[in-house]
Amino acid sequence: MDDHxxxxxxxTAKLALALAIIRSKPADKSSREYTEHLARxxxxxxxxxxxxxxxxxxxxxxxRQKLLLSRICSGSFESGDxxxxxxxxxxRSSENTSAPLEDSGCDLSCEQRSxxxxxxxxSVESCTPTPFPPLPIGKSHPAAPExxxxxxxxxxxxxxxxxxLTDSGSLKTGFSHLENDSSxxxxxxxxxxDGLITFYREPKLxxxxxxxxAVDTLARLISDGNLSNHILKKCSKKLEEFEKTLxxxxxxxxxxxxxxxxxxxxxxxxxxxxxxxxxxxxxxLLLSEVNSFTDDLGSIxxxxxxxxxxxYENVFSVFWVLEQLLQKExxxxxxxxxxxxxxxxxxxxxxxDETIFQLSDAFPLFTFYLWRLGILLxxxxxxxxxxxxxx
Numbered sequence: 001m002d003d004h005x006x007x008x009x010x011x012t013a014k015l016a017l018a019l020a021i022i023r024s025k026p027a028d029k030s031s032r033e034y035t036e037h038l039a040r041x042x043x044x045x046x047x048x049x050x051x052x053x054x055x056x057x058x059x060x061x062x063x064r065q066k067l068l069l070s071r072i073c074s075g076s077f078e079s080g081d082x083x084x085x086x087x088x089x090x091x092r093s094s095e096n097t098s099a100p101l102e103d104s105g106c107d108l109s110c111e112q113r114s115x116x117x118x119x120x121x122x123s124v125e126s127c128t129p130t131p132f133p134p135l136p137i138g139k140s141h142p143a144a145p146e147x148x149x150x151x152x153x154x155x156x157x158x159x160x161x162x163x164x165l166t167d168s169g170s171l172k173t174g175f176s177h178l179e180n181d182s183s184x185x186x187x188x189x190x191x192x193x194d195g196l197i198t199f200y201r202e203p204k205l206x207x208x209x210x211x212x213x214a215v216d217t218l219a220r221l222i223s224d225g226n227l228s229n230h231i232l233k234k235c236s237k238k239l240e241e242f243e244k245t246l247x248x249x250x251x252x253x254x255x256x257x258x259x260x261x262x263x264x265x266x267x268x269x270x271x272x273x274x275x276x277x278x279x280x281x282x283x284x285l286l287l288s289e290v291n292s293f294t295d296d297l298g299s300i301x302x303x304x305x306x307x308x309x310x311x312y313e314n315v316f317s318v319f320w321v322l323e324q325l326l327q328k329e330x331x332x333x334x335x336x337x338x339x340x341x342x343x344x345x346x347x348x349x350x351x352x353d354e355t356i357f358q359l360s361d362a363f364p365l366f367t368f369y370l371w372r373l374g375i376l377l378x379x380x381x382x383x384x385x386x387x388x389x390x391x
Contacts, residue, residue, distance in 0.1 A: 061191070064184045065155040072162055072178065149195040149214065152188045156217050159185065163224060182230035189221060189231050193238045197245050200265065205257060207264045215268045223275045232277070243272065243282055247289060250317045254310045262317045273325040276332065280342070283329075286322050287344035290315065294355055294370070301362050312366070319369040326376040345377060 025034035178185065192214060199211055222228045222239075232239075249265045269286075273279045293315050300307045352374045360367045 058191075061184070061187055062151050062155075064181070065151070065188060068178070068181050068184045069155065069158060069162070071181075072159075149192055150210070152192045152195075153210070153214055153217060155188055156185075156192065156221060159227075160217070160220055160224070163227070178226070178230070183234075185221075185227060186230050186234040189218065189235050190238055192218065193235060193242055197238075197242050200242075200245050200249055200268075203249060203261050203265065205260060207261075212264065212268065212271070215271050219271050219275045219278070222277055228277060239278065240281065243269070243278075243285055246272075247285060247318070251289065251311060251314050253314065258314070262314065266317045266321050269321045270324045273321070274328065279325055279329060283322065283325050284342055284344045286318050286325075287342075287348055289318055290322070290370075290373070291344060291347050291351075294351070294359075297359055297363060297366065298355065301359055312363075315366075316369065319373060322373055323376060326373075330376070330379060349374065349377060 021035055021038065022031050025031055029037070196211065196214055196218075203211075222231060246265050246269050250262050250269075253261055269282060273282045293311065297307065297312075299305075352370065356367045356370055356374075359370075
């Protein structure tokens with residue numbers, strides 16, 4: 001069917017629908033009112049069906065997770081009791097419900113805490129297809145409403161535990177099945193990222209340990225050479241969105257308890273940055289904000305205009321994250337990952353001395369942190385040059 005025929009059929013269908021609405025409308029309503037009423041009905045039904053589809057898709061994904069773990073567990077332990085070994089791999093943070101908060105001197109809202117103890121972290125009792133490490137399917141073992149992503153967390157952590165045991169030689173598994181069903185892993189990570197982005201856009205105190213543990217699980221997954229290949233193919237854009245979300249939370253938060261929120265969000269960025277595959281993009285993203293704010297302060301200083309004090313205070317959290325990541329980069333000796341080819345690093349170093357001279361009187365603390373950051377980046381540059389000069 002050509003485009004002309006499609007357009008004709010579309011116009012005909014619209015005309016037929018309009019005539020049907022006019023002929024069937026109640027006498028006490030105008031055609032417009034009746035059309036709007038029908039639209040609301042259809043929209044409500046569509047929303048209900050969409051919710052049902054999402055619930056069924058989530059159940060199918062959980063079944064796929066269970067099937068994949070069952071296939072991987074088709075091997076057997078070379079030695080030792082499988083239950084005791086895998087119990088040792090269970091996440092330790094489940095002992096606590098939420099991360100401790102430092103006293104800010106401000107009252108916190110008495111919001112209900114997300115309790116990890118409400119989500120049973122079942123250990124794998126046997127590495128055979130039956131019995132199987134339980135994942136919540138349907139109505140059995142429902143996830144706590146505050147943490148709807150708990151099933152994905154359990155699956156991914158069980159997968160990491162099995163991978164670690166396999167790599168250490170403690171376990172014979174069928175990890176070849178992962179190559180044939182890698183979409184289960186990437187889909188689970190995608191759902192986890194989606195939930196993390198939703199939460200971190202409006203983070204609330206007290207911070208549940210669930211979210212910090214989710215970020216840690218994500219970083220460990222991407223740090224694994226085999227698993228990261230499958231994850232990054234589908235989730236690279238979502239990861240980039242998550243990194244930007246964390247940065248925006250740090251920058252835009254303005255309420256009285258923002259420093260507590262910034263502490264946990266900053267720590268999440270550092271946790272992600274422990275993964276060398278993500279560190280370069282995070283450093284570049286943060287430096288882009290530092291460069292942008294430095295330019296703004298330079299313009300403000302020249303005309304002696306007022307500046308955004310909240311943004312000024314928040315940018316120091318960005319400095320802290322950058323320092324942590326650059327120190328990690330130097331400690332690991334993985335300096336080839338970043339360097340003069342990065343445009344944001346290049347821009348920062350080119351204007352570094354001039355910026356400090358220009359802003360040191362008006363913003364002494366800011367320029368002090370610029371100076372510290374410049375030392376770290378210059379040390380990376382020196383090590384890169386030394387490595388390149390080696391035969």
